[in-house]
Amino acid sequence: MxxxxxxxxxxxxxxxxxxxxxxxxxxxxxxxxxxxxxxxxxxxxxxxxxxxxVVDGDRAEHLAAETARVVARRGPTTIVRTRHGLTLAAAGIDNSNVAQGRAVLLxxxxxxxxxxxxxxxxxxxxxxxxxxxxxxxxxxxxxxxxxxxxxxxxxxxxxxxxxxxxxxxxxxxxxxxxxxxxxxxxxxxxxxxxxxxxxxxxxxxxxxxxxxxxxxxxxxxxVRGDGADLFGFGAREAVVRAVRGAAADRAPFGRPAEPEEVAEALTAALGVEVAHIDDDTLAVPATWARLADVVAFAFGWEPVGASAEDADHQIHRVTP
Missing domain, CATH: 3.30.1330.100 (CofE-like)
Structure with a gap:
């Protein structure tokens, strides 16, 4: 050929x-x-x-309007997911091969x-x-x-x-x-x-x-769907988003993981024994509740409402 x-x-x-x-x-x-x-x-x-x-101004002036969400930032470089679903530096906005002071949008x-x-x-x-x-x-x-x-x-x-x-x-x-x-x-x-x-x-x-x-x-x-990619956020951004735990940030972390995978991650991160309550619920000592919630969010799980007196802290698989 x-x-x-x-x-x-x-x-x-x-x-x-x-x-x-x-x-x-x-x-x-x-x-x-x-x-x-x-x-x-x-x-x-x-x-x-x-x-x-073709628009007046530089990339920074138009980046927000062309961005669906930020994937990662490193110094002056911003990687975003565009409205098209593409993951590109500066949303694909380009100021080369165009008159100075102007930029080209996708x-x-x-x-x-x-x-x-x-x-x-x-x-x-x-x-x-x-x-x-x-x-x-x-x-x-x-x-x-x-x-x-x-x-x-x-x-x-x-x-x-x-x-x-x-x-x-x-x-x-x-x-x-x-x-x-x-x-x-x-x-x-x-x-x-x-x-x-x-x-x-x-x-x-x-x-x-x-x-x-x-x-x-x-x-x-x-274009791979949001949440279907293994790298929905940059390494630093993933940590921050998991700690923040905002519902709007769930999709890039992907579908909820199986309980065995979550339990393994909890043990590795916290060094504690994880109890399997049922197929959708796990429990760790209540003293580790905050860190457990961070791990849970990254794996598509969430805390179950509990009182301060409970000895165990439970997390539950999020229903898609």
């Missing part, structure tokens, strides 16, 4: 109201015309500029933007293509950044190998390559960060492109 990516030069500065389909088609050289099965990749910044998402609905571009390109070329919108993101435990798909239309965003068997006869259980992200990374190699090439064409994976009129679930399907 051969997969190739190329990015056309000569695309002018994108401005509010520009037609991205017109800009792309005008930039394609003879012989590089779109073909069935191509995937058109476009930076979210180009889409945002065309959709009028598109309001990246999947919708991808669908519109796909429809426009199909109407003008008759070609069956996919479209992916990209943005740059860091990765936990990895230095550097790479481009990921934040919007998609007409393209399979993830392959499912679950239930298939490899060459050694081993059944694959949870193997699901995020092919839209892989295409985004490949396209960025051709585009470059400073080349002024907001578009790329990825050719050779027509098997991922969906039929005309079938847009698929979009890149939103790649």
């Amino acid at each position: 051969t997969v190739a990516a190329f990015a056309p030069d000569g695309v002018p500065e994108v401005r509010a109201g520009d037609d991205l389909a017109t800009l792309l088609l005008a930039a394609l050289a003879p012989g590089d015309e779109l073909a069935d099965g191509d995937v058109v990749v476009v930076t979210s910044k180009a889409v945002s500029k065309a959709e009028g998402r 598109p309001l609905d990246p999947d919708r933007s991808a669908r519109r571009l796909r429809e426009a390109l199909h109407a003008r070329t008759g070609r069956t293509i996919g479209v992916i919108l990209t943005d740059t993101a860091g990765r936990a435990w990895r230095e550097g950044q790479t481009d990921i798909a934040i919007g998609a239309a007409g393209v399979l965003v993830a392959e499912d190998f679950g239930g298939r068997v490899d060459g050694y006869g081993n059944e694959l259980a949870v193997t699901a390559p995020a092919v839209a992200d892989e295409i985004a990374g490949l396209a960025e190699l051709a585009q470059g960060k400073l080349g002024g090439r907001p578009f790329a064409i990825v050719r050779g994976r027509g098997d991922l492109v969906l039929a005309p009129g079938v847009d698929g679930p979009g890149a939103a399907a790649l």
Whole structure:
């Protein structure tokens, strides 16, 4: 299999109201015309500029409005979960490749933007293509950044190998390559960060492109639900949120854990014996009540009302 990516030069500065389909088609050289099965990749910044998402001011001035919740802070860096469900530094707000004193916000609905571009390109070329919108993101435990798909239309965003068997006869259980992200990374190699090439064409994976009129679930399907991720808060933030114990902070800690797991955590943290009252209730010595409540919150449990005279302090599994 051969997969190739190329990015056309000569695309002018994108401005509010520009037609991205017109800009792309005008930039394609003879012989590089779109073909069935191509995937058109476009930076979210180009889409945002065309959709009028360029604002005055810097990141800090617009961060709160673009944030669903803060995941972690380290010095000047703030990692947030955006309204789209994406987890990005500064909510993906960017002040590069834009006039000084201005910033670019992410598109309001990246999947919708991808669908519109796909429809426009199909109407003008008759070609069956996919479209992916990209943005740059860091990765936990990895230095550097790479481009990921934040919007998609007409393209399979993830392959499912679950239930298939490899060459050694081993059944694959949870193997699901995020092919839209892989295409985004490949396209960025051709585009470059400073080349002024907001578009790329990825050719050779027509098997991922969906039929005309079938847009698929979009890149939103790649967003893991709040609470389903193992890293809903940064390490420091998780401690603070567990100590605070606010109901609004429960979701990022995930679904309630099983009693055996909670009991093990309580023993490790407090060094005391944990009593199993029933499948949904545990008890520790009342002198450890406050610390037990912190551990309980992190594991999706909560204290049971008790009087100051009780010898034991009980915690109960929260009903989802």
